[in-house]
Amino acid sequence: MPHDDHDHPHALLPPEPALRVKALETILTRKGLVDPAALDELIDAYQNKIGPQNGARVVAKAWSDEQFKKDLLEDATSVVTDLGFYGRQGEHMVVVENTPEQHNMVVCTLCSCYPWPLLGIPPGWYKSDAYRARAVREPRKVLAEFGVTLPPETAVRVWDSTAEIRYLVLPMRPEGSEGLSEDDLVALVTRDSMIGTGLPKVPT
Amino acid sequence: MTRVHDMGGRFGDGPVRPEAEDAPVFAEKWQGRALAVTLAAGSLGQWNLDVTRHARERLSPKDSVRFSYYERWISALADLLVEKGVLSTQDYSDGGTAEPHPLSSRALKAESVAAVLAKGGPTERPLTVPARFEAGQRVRTVRPTANRLVDGGHTRLPSYASGAVGRIVRLHGAHVFPDSNAHGLGEAPEPLYAVAFAASELWAQPEHPNDEVVLDLWQSYLEPI
Numbered sequence: 001m002p003h004d005d006h007d008h009p010h011a012l013l014p015p016e017p018a019l020r021v022k023a024l025e026t027i028l029t030r031k032g033l034v035d036p037a038a039l040d041e042l043i044d045a046y047q048n049k050i051g052p053q054n055g056a057r058v059v060a061k062a063w064s065d066e067q068f069k070k071d072l073l074e075d076a077t078s079v080v081t082d083l084g085f086y087g088r089q090g091e092h093m094v095v096v097e098n099t100p101e102q103h104n105m106v107v108c109t110l111c112s113c114y115p116w117p118l119l120g121i122p123p124g125w126y127k128s129d130a131y132r133a134r135a136v137r138e139p140r141k142v143l144a145e146f147g148v149t150l151p152p153e154t155a156v157r158v159w160d161s162t163a164e165i166r167y168l169v170l171p172m173r174p175e176g177s178e179g180l181s182e183d184d185l186v187a188l189v190t191r192d193s194m195i196g197t198g199l200p201k202v203p204t
Numbered sequence: 205m206t207r208v209h210d211m212g213g214r215f216g217d218g219p220v221r222p223e224a225e226d227a228p229v230f231a232e233k234w235q236g237r238a239l240a241v242t243l244a245a246g247s248l249g250q251w252n253l254d255v256t257r258h259a260r261e262r263l264s265p266k267d268s269v270r271f272s273y274y275e276r277w278i279s280a281l282a283d284l285l286v287e288k289g290v291l292s293t294q295d296y297s298d299g300g301t302a303e304p305h306p307l308s309s310r311a312l313k314a315e316s317v318a319a320v321l322a323k324g325g326p327t328e329r330p331l332t333v334p335a336r337f338e339a340g341q342r343v344r345t346v347r348p349t350a351n352r353l354v355d356g357g358h359t360r361l362p363s364y365a366s367g368a369v370g371r372i373v374r375l376h377g378a379h380v381f382p383d384s385n386a387h388g389l390g391e392a393p394e395p396l397y398a399v400a401f402a403a404s405e406l407w408a409q410p411e412h413p414n415d416e417v418v419l420d421l422w423q424s425y426l427e428p429i
Contacts, residue, residue: 008264009286010279012296017275018234024282025241027291027300032308033248039240041317047229047236050321091326092376094398109212109362111257112273117324121229121239123222127273130217136364137213140411145220155414160212162360163396163420164253164327165376191225 051120054085055168056189058095058118059200063173064182073097076168080118090117090166096159097170098196103154104169105143105196107135108161115166119191126195136160146197169196176203206349206363208268209261213364213407238274242281247312247320250288253327254386258358259284329393331378336423337397341372343426345399351383352424358386361425365417369429370401373418381422395423 013020028034058080062069072079076093080086093115096104108114109132114122125131134142139156143149150156159167171193177185180203192198211217230236246256259280263271271279285291290307291300312320337343347367351357360382376396384392400418403410 010282021234031305037314038312041314042240043236087322088324091324131220133211133214133217158417160419
């Protein structure tokens, strides 16, 4: 068995999670292995710079430009790289298109794989045991918990991200969005619509 | 042959509780810190992504169940730092000495963060092992699901899809094989496929006859029919 002992070193650190993190950070910092300023920078990157606004830009472009959409569905990695959205946890991108016949939804049952450069850090529910356990077995019931009901003629395809391929859902362009600019379309794209647990907003 | 993390299809977890789209990225401050410490420690170069995943999976079932998501991360990191000899259990007991560490020159600097995140860590490699399968072909996944190289080792075939018949959707090229890479046995890249399974092949009570689940599976996980 690979190191399957039950005498885990983490038990030596304080049990309360915030204190456990703090203790580890302090030890690593003291030895020069971690720079607290780098931690601040990492947190800032995912709190303020890298998030679903990136994915929304890609979707709005695909809604606005047929050739872009065709290229995106064929080779998403190179298309999003050209937009500056390449990076950690998004090295191999595939975009899957929703149609009246097929609705796509993404999960990672084994951990929490998610396209960070396009959507940022996954929300809590995406990492929850309930979502990971149920999305593959009863996607329609899970969708109902997000307020989404699909017609029976729409098949559901759930993508379980078991490797380093990261999936982004291209939702259907909402009715009433004809004539909107790309910037206006961005505002209609929700994070959940790009995971497949939600639908884009309808213009008011 | 399974561990707690392999939870696809499991019953009893209750409803999913969606958060608002504009909820904070980190519900509590320490969670952001846990993520950042984990990423920064990873850049010391003492392990790879597959080793990290396996470290989280090897938390005892009791700990896995009672820990929240980022508690799993930080606890697995604490274990890994000792296992790889970066820190000692003594450091955890007494807070560690302030002597410079031999790896300190590798510490991630604030000014390098953006570049490191943008660089990523691609897992695609040249296709040196011939692809046995093509799009449209029917295949069966191996059963039981288990690492064939290391007993109790890391693997990425979920147990709910073990022994099931599916259809190749596409070839993603060759990718680093986690079952090998998690255990210091080399990258051993293999063809990786998206494989579609009818819901009725996986579940006793499928919700809809046309629904499918697609998994990314390495060639070693698949057998021809």
